Amino acid sequence: MKLVSFRSSAQALAFGAVIGDEVAVLGGDGDARWGSLRALLERGGIAAAEAAIAGAPRVPLAGLHYAPVIPDTDMIFCVGLNYAKHIAEMGREMPQYAALFPRTGRSQIGHGEPMVLPRVSTQLDYEGELAFVIGTGGRYIREEDALSHVAGYSCYNDGSLRDFQRHTHQFLPGKNFWGTGAFGPWLVTPDEFGDVASHGVTTRLNGQVMQQAGFDDFLFTVPHLIAYISSFTELKPGDVVITGTPGGVGTARKPPVYMKPGDVVEVEIDGIGVLRNTVVSEADVTVPGVA
Structure with missing residues (x-):
């Protein structure tokens, strides 16, 4: 699996899983469950991401404004x-x-x-x-x-x-x-x-x-x-x-x-x-x- 952090058109941070030429959006700013990829790793991990892909909204990979993979890392x-x-x-x-x-x-x-x-x-x-x-x-x-x-x-x-x-x-x-x-x-x-x-x-x-x-x-x-x-x-x-x-x-x-x-x-x-x-x-x- 490939997991990517990115910025929306409003510069809000989000993250998701790369599926072909799309990204299944799994969370981001304001999300009570996973506000970032780091939060996913803290609360659920890769297995939780795999389970959430099926029902996640999709955005095109083309034109994505990439963020650092872990924008909010502590260390x-x-x-x-x-x-x-x-x-x-x-x-x-x-x-x-x-x-x-x-x-x-x-x-x-x-x-x-x-x-x-x-x-x-x-x-x-x-x-x-x-x-x-x-x-x-x-x-x-x-x-x-x-x-x-x-x-x-x-x-x-x-x-x-x-x-x-x-x-x-x-x-x-x-x-x-x-x-x-x-x-x-x-x-x-x-x-x-x-x-x-x-x-x-x-x-x-x-x-x-x-x-x-x-x-x-x-x-x-x-x-x-x-x-x-x-x-x-x-x-x-x-x-x-x-x-x-x-x-x-x-x-x-x-x-x-x-x-x-x-x-x-x-x-x-x-x-x-x-x-x-x-x-x-x-x-x-x-x-x-x-x-």
């Missing part, structure tokens, strides 16, 4: 280093533990929405990644049980402002500018996606392949990440984990390649689909809090 855990080639190109040693840092939910955009180059930087870099969403929470989850806690998988472009990322040893500033984390187009449930290691990611910038790698090259697998993260905090339904990016990032190229207004960036994961976004200047969009 986004990003993995900084998870591919050997990427670690080498960044000049770092192989880590013993997963390097984790947070991204805020308000920095996210959906498929087809613009990635925003802020006025204070020219170093917006792409990072194509696999994201997974927690369906069943817990603490001290064992690796052998971890996959049963996954609601599904999606594409993520963990857009990074490299100059701000390097201001200190902490990545937070460069990873949380508004409109830089693209998440979508939808969530694919584990039964449809299958074995993570059998898939891979490709990132294209203006049609040129910039990154390409298989998930069998992960240093830290999905079960390991779930077990590790749940050892220090409670994982909850709707939490998002972004599993890291492979080699080929723009900042490591000679000369560096950074995204600029007008560029089109695509993150494709076989078994999920294509997350596509156009880059715009902050001056050309309305940014919350910016006069």
Whole structure:
């Protein structure tokens, strides 16, 4: 099953299941049962979604205004280093533990929405990644049980402002500018996606392949990440984990390649689909809090 979050013509948030060229609308803003996809995961889960499809109203998939898959997530855990080639190109040693840092939910955009180059930087870099969403929470989850806690998988472009990322040893500033984390187009449930290691990611910038790698090259697998993260905090339904990016990032190229207004960036994961976004200047969009 594919589950998608979207905005109506009135900008209200809704979500549903993709059925052919339509979306069966399962809930949204003002719905007493499920106000969001996260609420579905908290109260009913994937089985409840399957049961609700038959009687749900339908809207066309064509022209849908996509939102981030989980617009109201509490936690986004990003993995900084998870591919050997990427670690080498960044000049770092192989880590013993997963390097984790947070991204805020308000920095996210959906498929087809613009990635925003802020006025204070020219170093917006792409990072194509696999994201997974927690369906069943817990603490001290064992690796052998971890996959049963996954609601599904999606594409993520963990857009990074490299100059701000390097201001200190902490990545937070460069990873949380508004409109830089693209998440979508939808969530694919584990039964449809299958074995993570059998898939891979490709990132294209203006049609040129910039990154390409298989998930069998992960240093830290999905079960390991779930077990590790749940050892220090409670994982909850709707939490998002972004599993890291492979080699080929723009900042490591000679000369560096950074995204600029007008560029089109695509993150494709076989078994999920294509997350596509156009880059715009902050001056050309309305940014919350910016006069």
